[in-house]
Each structure stands twice: as C-alpha cells, then as structure tokens.
Amino acid sequence: MPAPRAISQTDIVNKAQILLGQSKRFTELLDTDQKGIDYQTLWPIALRAALALHPWNFAIRRFRLNPDTVAPDFGWAYRYKLPPDCVRYLPWSRDAEQWFDGEVEGGFILTDQGSFIQIRCIVLVEDLSLWSALFADAMAYTLAMESCEGSTSKRGLYEDLSNGREDVLAKARRADALENGNRRAVRPMTASSWASARYRRNGWQG
Known part of the structure; x- marks a missing residue:
C-alpha cells in the first residue's frame, strides 16, 4: 500500500473553500488569482491564530531562559525575553516544580525568579509535515473564518464555522x-488560574 500523501497548503485552502460553500478548487495558489x-x-x-487556540502537542517546545541585561523599571526584579517564534506562552501549573510567579509584558516574562527560568511555549510551526491531522482541520476552519469575518451577510456562516x-x-x-498519558503534572495553567496567581501576589483574592 502506498504511503499516504502529505497534507499540503492547497489541501487546507480547498477544505476552507468547502466549508465556505465555494465550488472553486485550487491546484496551486497563484498570484494571478485574486482569491488565491x-x-x-x-x-x-490564520496560522498564528489556530496555533494559539490549543496547546497542540506537536507545537510545544521547552526553553531555558537567562535573564535580560535590563531589569523592569518596577514591580519585578527580572525580565526574560520570550523566544522569537513563541505564539503563546504556557505558564506552569502551581504544582509543577518549574512554576514561578510572573506575567508577560511586551514580549518579556517579568518575574522575581533570578538566575534562569524554564518555560514551555506554543511555537510557530510552518512545516506542514509536522502538523497533526486535527490541527490541519482547525487551520482550515480558521482560514475560512478569516475569509468571511467582517461580512454581515455571512454572520450565520461564521457562527457555524466557529461551532x-x-x-x-x-x-x-x-x-x-x-498522547500525554499519565505524565507528572507539567500541564500549563489556564488563563484564569494564571491571573489568580498573579493577583494573589498583590493581595487580591478575587
């Protein structure tokens, strides 16, 4: 049996066309075609938006960061520059040994943790051969949503695509x-738990 064909950019664009109810199919994206x-x-x-939606296993990378030479003006003792291909920073849960208190601001992680920090990020993965099938599907939906966003006549379609x-x-x-199985707690915090941890530092118990 021949190996399955790798998913291409054109495949995803054509899936977006199907989701949008369009009959046109592309064999390649040409600069002479306005839709292309x-x-x-x-x-x-759409790629950055789709990656940021979920901590996709294929897109998570770990980094050990050293502090920046310039400290924050106030509030925190150190700052660490996020990797340039970081699409979304994934804070550790409080029960992970790598956890530290901090916040993201202007492309830096601000914290009182000195020496170094260990982080996880969703990174920009442009190589389609590394994508999971479900991410390719999510990318097609996101691309279709970007195509009809802002059009009042397609508001119902946009909601269907979102669902x-x-x-x-x-x-x-x-x-x-x-895929993760029962590995020890290295899961990222949710946005709400990250905010709660941040405000507890300043005495707000919300």
Missing part, C-alpha cells in the same frame, strides 16, 4: 490527552 492572493495573505494570520472549529478543538483535547 487573499488566501496567501490570510494564511500567516465546527470548537468540535475539532474538543477532539484535539482528547487526542493530545491520550
């Missing part, structure tokens, strides 16, 4: 959890 130009323009925007993407994300959460 539109998709090429939207691609990097469809949520279904894909729910499958991705289950699939990634199965």
Whole structure:
C-alpha cells in the first residue's frame, strides 16, 4: 500500500473553500488569482491564530531562559525575553516544580525568579509535515473564518464555522490527552488560574 500523501497548503485552502460553500478548487495558489492572493495573505494570520487556540502537542517546545541585561523599571526584579517564534506562552501549573510567579509584558516574562527560568511555549510551526491531522482541520476552519469575518451577510456562516472549529478543538483535547498519558503534572495553567496567581501576589483574592 502506498504511503499516504502529505497534507499540503492547497489541501487546507480547498477544505476552507468547502466549508465556505465555494465550488472553486485550487491546484496551486497563484498570484494571478485574486482569491488565491487573499488566501496567501490570510494564511500567516490564520496560522498564528489556530496555533494559539490549543496547546497542540506537536507545537510545544521547552526553553531555558537567562535573564535580560535590563531589569523592569518596577514591580519585578527580572525580565526574560520570550523566544522569537513563541505564539503563546504556557505558564506552569502551581504544582509543577518549574512554576514561578510572573506575567508577560511586551514580549518579556517579568518575574522575581533570578538566575534562569524554564518555560514551555506554543511555537510557530510552518512545516506542514509536522502538523497533526486535527490541527490541519482547525487551520482550515480558521482560514475560512478569516475569509468571511467582517461580512454581515455571512454572520450565520461564521457562527457555524466557529461551532465546527470548537468540535475539532474538543477532539484535539482528547487526542493530545491520550498522547500525554499519565505524565507528572507539567500541564500549563489556564488563563484564569494564571491571573489568580498573579493577583494573589498583590493581595487580591478575587
């Protein structure tokens, strides 16, 4: 049996076309075709948006960061520059040994943790051969949503696409959890728990 064909950018664009109810299919994205130009323009925007939606296993990387030579003006003792390809920083849960208190501001992590910090990030992965099938699906939904965003005549379609993407994300959460198994707590904090930890530092118990 021949090996399955790798997913291409054109495959994802054509899936977006199907989701949008468009009959046109692309064999390649040409600069002479306005719709193809539109998709090429939207691609990097949609890619970053889709990656940031979920801590995709294939896109998570670990980094050990050294402090920047310039300290924050006030509030924190140190700052650490986020990696340039970081799409979304994933704070550790409080029960992880790598946890530290801090916040993200202007491309830096601000904290009182000195010497070094260990972090996890969702990074920009442009190599489609590394993508999971569910991420490719989420990317097609995101690309379709970007295509019809702002059009009042497509508001209902946008909501349908958003619901469809949520279904894909729910499958991705289950699939990634199965891949992770029962590994010791290294999960990222949710946005709400990160905010709670930050404000507890300043005496707010919310």
